[in-house]
Each structure stands twice: as C-alpha cells, then as structure tokens.
Amino acid sequence: MRVEYINPFVESAFNVLKEVLQGDIKRGELYLKSTSMPVMGVAALVGLAGDVEGRVLFDMEKASALKIASAMNGEQLTAMDELVKATITELANMITAQAVTKLHELGFRFDLTPPAIFTGDNMEVSDQDVEALIVPMETPQGKIEINVAIRERG
Amino acid sequence: MNEAVNAVAEQPKVEEKKDRGEKIDFKMVTFVLAGKEYGIDIMNVKEIAHAGRFTYVPNAAPFVRGVYNLRGEIISIIDLRTMFHLPAERKDEGTLENLLILQIHEQVFGIIVDQIDKVVGINRSSIQPPHPIFGDINVKYIRGIVENLSKLYIILDVEKIFMPKAKEEKEDAYHHAVPARAAANPSVPTHVAPPDAADDDLELGFIREALAALRNFATSAINETWFRRRFDEWKEMRSGRDLQLKEGGEADLYLEGFYSPYTGELWGQEYIEAFEAILPAIEGASINVWNPGCGKGFETWSVACALKRKYPNGRIKIWANDSDLLNISMAPNMVFSFDAPPEYYAEFMVQGRNGWSFRQDIRDAIFFEFHDVLNTNSVPPSDLIVCRDMLSFLNPLDQKRVVLDFAEKLKKNGVAVVGANERLDLEGWVPAGTGIISAYAKA
Numbered sequence: 062m063r064v065e066y067i068n069p070f071v072e073s074a075f076n077v078l079k080e081v082l083q084g085d086i087k088r089g090e091l092y093l094k095s096t097s098m099p100v101m102g103v104a105a106l107v108g109l110a111g112d113v114e115g116r117v118l119f120d121m122e123k124a125s126a127l128k129i130a131s132a133m134n135g136e137q138l139t140a141m142d143e144l145v146k147a148t149i150t151e152l153a154n155m156i157t158a159q160a161v162t163k164l165h166e167l168g169f170r171f172d173l174t175p176p177a178i179f180t181g182d183n184m185e186v187s188d189q190d191v192e193a194l195i196v197p198m199e200t201p202q203g204k205i206e207i208n209v210a211i212r213e214r215g
Numbered sequence: 216m217n218e219a220v221n222a223v224a225e226q227p228k229v230e231e232k233k234d235r236g237e238k239i240d241f242k243m244v245t246f247v248l249a250g251k252e253y254g255i256d257i258m259n260v261k262e263i264a265h266a267g268r269f270t271y272v273p274n275a276a277p278f279v280r281g282v283y284n285l286r287g288e289i290i291s292i293i294d295l296r297t298m299f300h301l302p303a304e305r306k307d308e309g310t311l312e313n314l315l316i317l318q319i320h321e322q323v324f325g326i327i328v329d330q331i332d333k334v335v336g337i338n339r340s341s342i343q344p345p346h347p348i349f350g351d352i353n354v355k356y357i358r359g360i361v362e363n364l365s366k367l368y369i370i371l372d373v374e375k376i377f378m379p380k381a382k383e384e385k386e387d388a389y390h391h392a393v394p395a396r397a398a399a400n401p402s403v404p405t406h407v408a409p410p411d412a413a414d415d416d417l418e419l420g421f422i423r424e425a426l427a428a429l430r431n432f433a434t435s436a437i438n439e440t441w442f443r444r445r446f447d448e449w450k451e452m453r454s455g456r457d458l459q460l461k462e463g464g465e466a467d468l469y470l471e472g473f474y475s476p477y478t479g480e481l482w483g484q485e486y487i488e489a490f491e492a493i494l495p496a497i498e499g500a501s502i503n504v505w506n507p508g509c510g511k512g513f514e515t516w517s518v519a520c521a522l523k524r525k526y527p528n529g530r531i532k533i534w535a536n537d538s539d540l541l542n543i544s545m546a547p548n549m550v551f552s553f554d555a556p557p558e559y560y561a562e563f564m565v566q567g568r569n570g571w572s573f574r575q576d577i578r579d580a581i582f583f584e585f586h587d588v589l590n591t592n593s594v595p596p597s598d599l600i601v602c603r604d605m606l607s608f609l610n611p612l613d614q615k616r617v618v619l620d621f622a623e624k625l626k627k628n629g630v631a632v633v634g635a636n637e638r639l640d641l642e643g644w645v646p647a648g649t650g651i652i653s654a655y656a657k658a
Contacts, residue, residue, distance in 0.1 A: 064543050064583045091540055095590030192590040212593040213582060 073159035089197030100184040105153035108174030115211030125203025239336035247330040249301040261318040265311040425460035441636035475635040482517035508605025509535040512546025536586035604634035
C-alpha cells in the first residue's frame with residue numbers, strides 16, 4: 062500500500078474515535094497481513110474506488126461494538142439491534158470519509174461505497190490478492206482493528 | 216506481525232494455566248555448564264558416570280575428548296563445554312570427569328559436564344520457547360527454558376545437537392552445504408579429514424547460525440561466494456582469537472563489506488553510469504520497474520534518474536516497497552540539504568524552501584509502498600527489478616519463493632539487479648552485469 066495513504070487513515074481513525082468516544086485512545090503498532098484473518102464478531106466494510114481499488118474493514122468484538130454504540134448514543138444498549146448496527150456503520154463511514162478527504166487534499170481521487178455491516182461468530186475474511194495494513198486502536202470500550210487494503214489500478 | 220495471532224491465542228492460555236504444574240509429564244537430568252543450569256530429556260540419558268583417562272583420537276574435532284570403554288562398549292566422549300565454546304577447566308591427568316551417557320536412537324556416547332545435579336520433573340506445557348539472543352549456546356540447539364523451584368533451566372535439544380541429519384534434511388535441499396554436520400557428528404570419532412578443514416567447517420556453520428539469529432542474514436547459494444571469502448578475511452582479522460559471533464555488533468562487523476555500494480545514499484557517478492550501461496533496450500513507451508527492499512528510498516530515486524536519462528521519452532513507473540514502515544515513510548518526501556546537487560542529479564532536482572528535492576515528474580514516476588515482499592503484490596510485469604541486499608535477509612525458503620516471483624514478474628528482455636555481493640547463479644538465470652553491478656537476465 063502506498064505510503065501516502067497510511068497516515069490519513071491512522072490520523073482520521075484517531076481523531077474520530079477521540080471525538081466520539083471522548084476517551085483515551087491508543088494506537089498499536091501497524092503491520093501488514095496478507096492471509097485470511099478471523100473477524101472478531103462485528104465487521105463494518107467500506108469500499109473504495111477511483112484511482113485505486115480497495116476496502117477498509119473495521120473489526121471489533123460484539124461487546125466492544127455494543128459499548129461503543131452506547132457511548133455514541135448516550136444510552137445503555139444491550140442487544141445487537143438496528144440502532145447499534147447503524148451506529149457502527151456510521152462510525153466506519155466517518156473515519157473513512159475523513160481519511161478520503163485528507164487524501165483528496167493531497168491530490169488522490171477516491172470514491173466511497175456505502176458501508177455494509179457483518180455480524181456473526183466464527184467469520185473469516187480472505188481476499189487472496191491483496192495485502193492489508195492493520196491499524197490496531199485501543200479505546201476504553203475495547204479494541205478496534207482497522208484493516209485497510211488499497212491497490213493502484215494497473 | 217504476529218500481534219493478531221497472539222491476541223487470539225491469549226484467551227485459552229489462561230485456562231490452561233490452572234492445571235499446569237501439577238501433572239509431571241517431562242523429566243530431565245539437570246547439570247551445570249560454566250555456572251549455568253541446563254537440562255536434558257531423561258529419555259535420552261542412559262546413565263551417569265564418572266570416568267577419566269579417555270583414549271585420545273587423533274584428527275578428531277576439538278570437542279571430542281576421546282573414546283572410552285564402557286563395560287566393553289566403545290563410546291566417544293564429547294566435551295560439551297568445548298563444543299559450546301564455554302570455559303572448561305582442565306583437570307589433572309587421572310581426575311575423573313562427570314559424564315552423562317546419552318543414547319540417541321542407536322548411538323551411545325558420553326558428554327562431559329561440570330557438575331551433575333538431579334532429576335527434575337516438570338509439565339511439558341511449562342516449557343517456554345527459547346529467545347534468539349539467549350547467550351552462550353546457539354538458540355537452534357535449545358529446546359526451551361523452564362522454571363522449577365525458582366531455578367531456570369535451559370533444556371538442550373540433544374537430538375538436534377548430535378543428530379542434525381535427521382531433523383534438517385528438509386532445509387538441506389536448498390541450503391547448499393552445511394558441513395558443520397560432518398564434524399559435529401560424534402558417531403565418527405575417527406574422522407579422517409585434515410583437522411584444519413574440519414575446524415573451519417565447524418566455525419562456518421556456527422557463523423552461519425549466528426548471522427541468522429542475530430541479523431536475519433541467511434547464507435545460501437545467493438551469497439555463498441561472498442560468505443566464504445569473508446570468512447577468510449575474518450580469520451585473518453581475528454588472528455587466532457575466537458572466530459564466533461556472540462552479539463549483534465560482531466555480526467555487523469562480519470557483514471561489513473557485504474552491502475552494495477551507496478547503500479543509504481544517492482548513487483555515485485561511476486556506479487550509476489555502470490548501472491545505466493546494463494539497462495536493457497526497451498521497446499514500447501512504458502517502463503515498469505520493481506524495487507523491493509528500497510529502504511529509505513535513496514536507491515529508488517537514483518534508479519529513477521538513471522532511467523530518465525536512458526529513456527527520456529519513456530513512461531517510467533517504479534513500484535518501490537519496503538516492510539520497514541519507518542524507513543519507507545520518509546522516502547516520498549526526501550529533501551536534501553546540500554548546497555548544490557551532485558552533477559548527475561542536478562537536472563532532476565529543484566530547490567525549495569527546505570532544500571533540494573526531486574522534480575515533480577520524477578516524483579510522479581515512483582510509488583513508495585509499505586509492503587512485505589512475502590505477501591502477494593500487485594506489481595505489473597516489469598522491465599527491471601532492482602533488489603539489492605534484500606534476498607540475503609530472508610530465510611532460504613522465502614528467498615527461493617521471491618526469486619521465483621522475480622522470474623514470473625520480469626519481462627522476457629528484462630534485467631534483475633541484485634546486491635553487489637549476491638549471485639543469482641540459479642537455474643533459469645544468466646549473468647547480465649558488468650564489474651560492480653551484479654545483474655541477471657532470464658535464460
């Protein structure tokens with residue numbers, strides 16, 4: 062993945078999470094991965110198109126998703142209902158959109174696809190042809206792993 | 216790289232801990248070598264003995280103290296301290312040594328240790344994997360480390376130490392010659408090779424392992440020529456002192472001179488001109504280049520300028536990648552603080568507020584990517600691959616994989632440039648370089 066893309070994603074993830082969760086956010090060490098990986102329980106996916114092709118996946122445990130949605134809505138949510146799903150989708154949208162805006166300023170043209178959310182147990186993502194950058198974020202509500210895979214159009 | 220894996224593995228561990236420690240399923244004989252506690256699986260220990268006056272065997276490796284008659288059976292005696300380059304006190308003639316008689320498969324032999332302690336029973340799951348910088352004994356020969364009654368024991372893998380053949384056959388396919396094996400195998404006490412050669416082979420083997428453990432430098436067909444040449448220089452440099460590499464600094468010293476010219480700086484005039492000379496004639500307007508392991512990016516910028524000079528009208532695209540995030544992050548916005556750029560680069564550079572940088576059309580030609588060469592990539596078929604001093608830092612199997620990938624990605628008339636001390640004398644490649652540039656084309 063191009064070096065120029067990395068920082069916008071890391072920065073916007075940090076800024077957005079800090080803003081909506083109002084807590085102490087920590088970023089883990091970035092690393093690369095190209096094998097299939099297990100999904101922790103809730104995954105929001107935003108597609109990218111334009112000069113590049115790719116996707117951004119936000120992966121977290123169900124408990125963390127509930128806590129994050131509770132914090133964002135200001136009420137205690139206990140079940141994986143429509144509101145929780147919509148909130149996590151929105152979070153994914155906010156982070157990706159802010160990153161793409163930053164990239165626009167740098168001269169890269171990206172478009173976003175509407176986010177989709179997956180929930181379930183024992184899921185696994187595998188896209189064989191692409192290497193993903195993993196940005197682990199620690200929030201007071203739990204861990205979110207942002208999995209960014211973007212490649213140039215040949 | 217393994218963070219995700221660790222995170223997943225963490226949970227079950229907690230439960231495991233509960234019943235750990237109670238069940239003993241592994242017993243080891245413990246002993247002392249140079250003040251440290253070690254253990255050997257009791258299943259490999261036949262008996263414990265005190266003996267001396269071993270019969271000297273000429274021309275054997277230095278750690279073979281001799282042979283001994285154990286109730287009618289002739290066994291060879293290995294001094295473990297000498298074998299691991301630990302200090303060994305020389306006892307008076309006739310004093311008895313502490314011996315552990317080992318049996319590994321059919322072979323019986325004795326090892327000399329400083330002091331034999333006792334039998335310790337532990338649970339297998341409490342054995343922790345060894346750490347690469349473990350100290351005096353090569354990590355390859357350590358099975359793990361375990362704590363028992365607040366003492367730490369290093370468990371030696373005797374099968375690997377004394378029977379390397381059985382376990383290493385796989386690796387052997389690619390790894391040319393690991394001659395240490397012949398000398399390290401105590402089942403041949405009447406070794407006939409000249410003692411010098413045997414010693415060298417052994418030292419070479421140890422250095423190979425030290426380089427791999429300390430600096431991830433893997434010796435293979437790609438760098439064997441350099442490695443052997445360097446060993447001769449090394450012997451001269453150390454003039455009789457211990458040849459082994461014990462810590463990172465020494466490994467760096469050994470690797471000095473391996474790196475290609477102008478690593479970490481813009482290429483000098485004579486080097487870049489030699490590079491320009493080996494560039495292939497390219498038909499068609501677009502030129503694709505792959506530059507894995509570009510580090511801080513100096514090499515990529517140099518290559519971009521050379522290409523711009525050689526193919527002024529070509530559409531040049533360079534995919535430069537490195538798996539070191541810190542290094543590669545700096546590469547796209549490189550600014551130089553010199554008063555005037557070197558002559559060769561002058562026409563490609565512009566002066567800005569903070570110093571000199573490369574012209575926009577050169578910048579546009581390069582994609583710097585954070586990418587691990589062992590993962591899948593989206594690099595298109597390339598006319599040129601520049602990969603200096605990277606292959607040597609992959610393990611031999613990965614080297615093979617990446618070279619195969621090169622063969623697949625390189626166009627028919629393309630050229631692959633490797634490090635100055637690296638050779639692609641492998642099937643399917645023919646030399647295409649001159650003098651200081653080590654380059655290969657597809658056969």
